[in-house]
Amino acid sequence: MRIDIFYGLRGAICLTGAAPMADHTASGGKKMALSPGTEKLRRYLETARESITSGTTIHCVLGNEAADLDSMASALIYAYYSAADASAEPQRGVVPVIDIPRADFKLRTEAVYLFAEAGIDPAQLLFADDLDLDALHTAGTLQLTLVDHNKLSAARQQFSDCVTGIIDHHKDEGLFSSAAPRIIEPVGSAATLVAELMLGRQELLETGSATLLLGTILLDTVNLDPKAERATPRDQQVVDTLLQLSGADQQQLFDKLQQEKFNVSALDSADLLRKDYKEWTLGPKQVGIASVLLPIEDWLKKDPALSESLARFAREHSLDVLIAMNAYTNPGFTRELAVYCPDEELRSRLLGFLKGSELQLKPIGSSATDPATALFAQGNLAYSRKKLQPLLAEFFADA
Numbered sequence: 001m002r003i004d005i006f007y008g009l010r011g012a013i014c015l016t017g018a019a020p021m022a023d024h025t026a027s028g029g030k031k032m033a034l035s036p037g038t039e040k041l042r043r044y045l046e047t048a049r050e051s052i053t054s055g056t057t058i059h060c061v062l063g064n065e066a067a068d069l070d071s072m073a074s075a076l077i078y079a080y081y082s083a084a085d086a087s088a089e090p091q092r093g094v095v096p097v098i099d100i101p102r103a104d105f106k107l108r109t110e111a112v113y114l115f116a117e118a119g120i121d122p123a124q125l126l127f128a129d130d131l132d133l134d135a136l137h138t139a140g141t142l143q144l145t146l147v148d149h150n151k152l153s154a155a156r157q158q159f160s161d162c163v164t165g166i167i168d169h170h171k172d173e174g175l176f177s178s179a180a181p182r183i184i185e186p187v188g189s190a191a192t193l194v195a196e197l198m199l200g201r202q203e204l205l206e207t208g209s210a211t212l213l214l215g216t217i218l219l220d221t222v223n224l225d226p227k228a229e230r231a232t233p234r235d236q237q238v239v240d241t242l243l244q245l246s247g248a249d250q251q252q253l254f255d256k257l258q259q260e261k262f263n264v265s266a267l268d269s270a271d272l273l274r275k276d277y278k279e280w281t282l283g284p285k286q287v288g289i290a291s292v293l294l295p296i297e298d299w300l301k302k303d304p305a306l307s308e309s310l311a312r313f314a315r316e317h318s319l320d321v322l323i324a325m326n327a328y329t330n331p332g333f334t335r336e337l338a339v340y341c342p343d344e345e346l347r348s349r350l351l352g353f354l355k356g357s358e359l360q361l362k363p364i365g366s367s368a369t370d371p372a373t374a375l376f377a378q379g380n381l382a383y384s385r386k387k388l389q390p391l392l393a394e395f396f397a398d399a
Helices: 039-047 069-083 102-107 109-117 133-139 154-162 190-199 207-220 233-246 250-261 269-275 296-302 306-316 344-355 385-397
Strands: 057-062 092-098 142-147 163-168 182-184 277-282 285-292 321-329 333-340 361-363 373-378
Touching: 039 069, 039 207, 057 069, 057 133, 069 092, 069 109, 069 142, 069 190, 069 207, 102 109, 102 269, 109 207, 109 250, 133 142, 133 154, 142 154, 154 163, 163 190, 190 207, 190 233, 207 233, 207 250, 269 277, 269 285, 269 296, 269 306, 269 321, 277 385, 285 385, 306 321, 306 333, 306 373, 321 385, 333 344, 344 373
Parallel strands: 057 092, 057 142, 142 163, 163 182, 285 321
Antiparallel strands: 277 285, 321 333, 333 373, 361 373
16 A cells, blocks of 8 residues: 655655764764765665655654755755664655745745755755645654754644654754754754764765755854854854865855845746745735845836736735835845735825835836836835834724
């Protein structure tokens, strides 16, 4: 019998090997030369897609729901580390799971770059819509190690009885006390904790996986900048070792990651809107706000039918109002606002309210927009989405 746990995934998964966490301090022994590329890691991922039988326990190493670079890289490398341990149970597969739909991976542009730089093909990775965790849970064959979080998201609460391990650097929520490993330590990046384990078994490391861990830690700690107050001595120690082993240039790698984080050239309007999007029910209305890292002028050049794209996104999300908050540096920090509202009466009242607020809005004229869309330069640069949402809640409470 075979459990139907895949959502149309090309090929199934089978991995033998999972193990308890080793001592999580970096090895003080002699450093060995790393194999180039990511051949070992790619072989692991290929093996992980072969087959899975109904009696096999699947140990999913699950990143958090935000699925940032730290979450993805740490889940992948820790799953590889666990699966490689020779003392593992032979009937337990170990697979990394990135907790977003596969289509959303391209929105994490810094991750797209670093995975490619490390030689890792995203087609080999497992995403939330590839694997039916509920089916595994129902079959009693699911185990979870949480990476880069130590509390399940609201959408994953049903799996509380499956959590057997935790590796995280956030505040300890005091849950899953019997988990083993249960490593929750205040370093700058979960990747630091995973790297410490890998440095204890350097035969598993390759230049590609070392670069993946290194880049992740640098981005999380703002290149170990003390002013950011994120890096710890442990992060510094791991970075120093990974730099020696990988041969990477620290500043060059960090600068490129920062550049790619804000590189939206490959994203269309729908991607730009959903890349950093939040939605609320405010009074009787449904309101969405997207943060977009692109000047409105450039967006219109990229998509002359921008109003149609906003309208389509609003329809797909059943929104009464869609707002894009455009923020960019060129050369100084700048904010702009695009407001889409098809209801003429509501739009008139909302725009009047926003113009009279502390946002300091000045209209941007454009023949590329229809009456349902209004474009503004925003004078008050302190008004982020975090501040705009309560302002809108105030308006819609009286709407």
